[in-house]
Amino acid sequence: xxxxxxxxxxxxxxxxxxxxxxxxxxxxxxxxxxxxxxxxxxxxxxxxxxxxxxxxxxxxxxxxxxxxxxxxxxxxxxxxxxxxxxxxxxxxx
Numbered sequence: 432x433x434x435x436x437x438x439x440x441x442x443x444x445x446x447x448x449x450x451x452x453x454x455x456x457x458x459x460x461x462x463x464x465x466x467x468x469x470x471x472x473x474x475x476x477x478x479x480x481x482x483x484x485x486x487x488x489x490x491x492x493x494x495x496x497x498x499x500x501x502x503x504x505x506x507x508x509x510x511x512x513x514x515x516x517x518x519x520x521x522x523x524x
Contacts (some may be wrong), residue, residue: 436479442519443467443475474505 444464457463473514 433479440475440479446519485501
């Protein structure tokens with residue numbers, strides 16, 4: 432599952448977005464990357480981290496482990512949107 436999250440993060444750095452101020456699509460990689468880094472990147476990074484290994488290092492914190500794993504649920508729901516994934520693959524390849 433971690434590889435899916437990582438692959439999605441890579442695609443997010445390449446995905447155009449619609450700028451609502453200028454009503455145009457932005458395809459400049461620097462602008463796309465900056466927008467992603469300042470926006471959802473931190474949440475995607477938390478969803479990608481291998482919590483199993485982190486929790487083994489901090490033994491005895493099972494409740495914390497469950498809470499941290501729940502951070503993955505919204506991200507997983509987005510990844511399971513098959514139509515979005517097909518569109519991204521077709522646009523980039």
